[in-house]
Amino acid sequence: MSHTKTQPVFLLGLGGVGRALARQIVAARASHLRRHGLRLEVVGVADSRGLVHAAQGFTDQTLLELIEWKERGGRFEQAAWPAWPSNCIVVDTTAAESSVPLLLNVLQSGGGVVLANKLPLAGELSWFDAISAGRARWETTVGAAMPVIQTLNYLLDSGDEVIRIEGALSGTLGFIAAQMERGLPFGEAVRQAKQRGYTEPDPRQDLSGKDAARKALILARMLGYRLNLDDVQIESLYPPEMEPLTVGDFLREVDALNEPMRRRADELTRDGRALRYAAVIEAGVCRVGLIGAEPNSKLARVAASDSVVVFTTRHYQDNPLAISGRGAGQEVTASGVLGDIVSLAREINQPRSAFTNS
Amino acid sequence: MSHTKTQPVFLLGLGGVGRALARQIVAARASHLRRHGLRLEVVGVADSRGLVHAAQGFTDQTLLELIEWKERGGRFEQAAWPAWPSNCIVVDTTAAESSVPLLLNVLQSGGGVVLANKLPLAGELSWFDAISAGRARWETTVGAAMPVIQTLNYLLDSGDEVIRIEGALSGTLGFIAAQMERGLPFGEAVRQAKQRGYTEPDPRQDLSGKDAARKALILARMLGYRLNLDDVQIESLYPPEMEPLTVGDFLREVDALNEPMRRRADELTRDGRALRYAAVIEAGVCRVGLIGAEPNSKLARVAASDSVVVFTTRHYQDNPLAISGRGAGQEVTASGVLGDIVSLAREINQPRSAFTNS
Structure with missing residues (x-):
């Protein structure tokens, strides 16, 4: 690498992931310079x-x-969006x-976008x-920093044919299913998950399956399924009658x-099947809910x-390709976002080549 | 995508993988055009x-x-290397x-290189x-088309710290270990592997552990370990006295x-440990050999x-990041090579951007 390339970055969102990301950008500076001659600014x-x-x-x-300052409760004054570099x-x-x-x-004016936010990809199809x-x-919209999205893109680029995607993608629902497998009553499993901080402040946000459904929808859309969130079959783990209750x-x-x-x-x-809350995407259909997974699957x-x-693909039928690991957490999600920024910066900053347009 | 970009490709090697690749390039044409406006030529x-x-x-x-024609035994006449596009x-x-x-x-003159061949990366450090x-x-030098290399690059780019890599990366030695776990004598397991076509014509090439060692060495070098093949601790599954024997x-x-x-x-x-032939890369040391894997690992x-x-990384300690699947086979390896070609073609063919050099 002969030159240092400077890549401007604008951060939307300063919650746990955004703040961890800012710190990681600073901490990874030396490594980015050494590996790619890249400086994120x-x-x-x-x-x-x-x-x-x-x-x-x-x-x-x-x-x-x-x-x-933000962590101590600092508040921005309102400000107009700046004109940022293209x-x-x-x-x-x-x-x-x-x-x-x-x-x-940003995309239209030639810039790049990295999302940890699922909503833009799980909203309108045109988005x-x-x-x-x-x-x-x-990458981090599905399974935090686990390389799920890049693997799916690679499978699609390789000309392989994806037959089925199955995923247990909610740490919270995974924990509850595991506790139930061990014999714990459902209500107790929910309260434990809440106590350990595994759920949203209102655990029904997890139990509704909507977040898992959004992840499944993103994968399904990448396969070319023209679906919206309403088309996803979602098993909620509580009945609609309990919707109006307070959290307590x-x-x-x-x-x-x-x-x-x-x-x-x-x-x-x-x-001997295993209890899992899983997404299954196959033959144009996308659903999330409780399943009994085959003992040796x-x-x-x-x-x-x-x-x-x-x-499960044409090339991976008998031995499906599986990626497993920690699929939640602010630090690990921030590190996945950082990996995405570097990958995109390298794509954006490629020197011009003598390619042929036709 | 407004333009079709044409990417010239030169294939070195027309064994099983090379021939499968040529066919897959043709078969994936429509998908490459639709997904990336890309035409591999x-x-x-x-x-x-x-x-x-x-x-x-x-x-x-x-x-x-x-x-x-090659499959029917066709032979090229010798020919001089052409001057290829940069x-x-x-x-x-x-x-x-x-x-x-x-x-x-090729690299020096601005072209790209895709390797299924391990030897250039496991040979001299300068290479x-x-x-x-x-x-x-x-990608396909380690675990065929499984996304091992891109995952490791992504971990390194994300600023994560890789503490340990473990891998069972030889389908042949995995089969033999599995048969031995089931109580089969070693010799019988070797003969079965040979009969099923899982081994090289001379099974000692697999049993020596050298191929597994080359894969481990590539991962270790990506972590920054300045090692050569001689530095890898290799457990051979036969003694040196059996080297001079004929295969029979x-x-x-x-x-x-x-x-x-x-x-x-x-x-x-x-x-209750499981028998595996595995690579372990940790703390500057790289070794391959039989191990007893902890029951729940x-x-x-x-x-x-x-x-x-x-x-196992700083971010993936309690729940290590694992990738598993079919790690051998000509068709699947060719598909991984094709995924690499597309990824590289997209990098090479990026339009010029207004990045800042400093």
Whole structure:
């Protein structure tokens, strides 16, 4: 590498992942320079309240102080969006759809987009089309930093034919299924998950299966399925009658589900099958829900606390291709986002070659 | 994608993988055009005897006829290397070191290199340095098409710290270990592997562990270990005294190893451990040999017939990142090579951007 290439980066979202990412960008500087002659320069950060930016990029010290200030409760004053460099990479670690117009704009003007945010890809199909056709990466939308998206892209590029994707992609629901497998009542498993901080503040957000469905939808769309979230068959682990309850009341009344959930689990785990909450994408259909995984299948062989994705393809039929590991967590997700930024920066910063246009 | 980009490709090696690759290039044409506006154009093919080339690229029909002709025993007349386009991708599916000067030349003149051939990366360190710093891909050198190399690169780019890599990467030795776990004598397991076509014509090439060692060495070098093949600790599954035997004599006399191999297997598989032939890369040391994998470890949980690589990193400590699947086979290896060609072609054919050099 003869030159150092400077890649401007703008961070949308300063939650746990966004803050971990800012710190990791600083920490990985030496490695990026050595491996790729690349310098990532944060030119702005924004959250739902406002933003700050610096045309020449923040110094590492300023960036770290900014993150600490946010952690102590600092609030941005509202500010207008800056005009950013056309080759800027905008990184979305929010959980909102409001960033979509901005992201599409960035892609259209030749910039890059890295998403940890699932909503732009699981929303309108036209958004998915624009993002997936552009300079974009979204590895951490499915299975945190596990290389699920790049593996699927590689399978598609290799001319292989993907027959089925199965995935246990929710750490929370994996934990609950594992506890039920060990004989714990459903309500107790839910409360344990909540106590350990594995759930959203309202555990129904996990139990509804919607988040798992969004991950499944992203994979299905990458396979070319023209589906929307309404088309995904979702098994919710609580009935609609419990929707109006407060979180506290829900956690008390959840034991009413112990009996029916135990019957369902017993039925699914006959003949030594393993209880999993999984996505299955096959033959144009996409569904998420409880399944009984065959004893020797890859879904069953992986510990329930692990996330796992299994690709059955023309080339991987008898020995499906499986990726398993830790599929959740802010630090690991931030590291996946950083891997995406570097990958995209390398694509954007390639020197021009003598390719032939026809 | 507004333009079709044409990417010239030159194939070195027309063994099983090379021929499967040529056919897959033709079969995947429509998908490459649709997904990336990319057209791969084979401008030459070569084997150890000679070559043919076509400045404008072979038609699909000519290419397929050429492959069939080779399969019927056709022989190239010797021919001089053509002057290829500077943006050409040269694909090495040979098993020889003789291609190295050519590959280095291609990289230096701005072209790309895709390797299924392990020898250039497991040979002199200076070759590894030149290839890994250039426009190159080598996914199928370790675990066939399983995304091992791209995952390791992604971990390194993400600023994660790789603590340990373990891999069961030889389908042949995996089969033999699995048969021994089931109580079969070593000699019988070797003969079965040979009969099923899982081994090289001389099974000692597999049993020596050298091929597994080359894969381990490539991973170790990617971690920055400055090692050569001599530095890898290799456990051979036959003693040096059996080296001079003919293949037939070896297959008869291999039963002399049944007793010592049974003792070694029993010792390793105490307390429910699983017998694996594995590479372990950790703390600057790289070794391959028989191990007893902890009952609940990822190496043990995966079927012995599968290939598997387990990355333990700062971010993946309690739940290591594991990739498992079919790690051998000509069709699947060719598909991995094709995935590499597409990935590299996309990198080479990026339109110029307004990046900043400093």
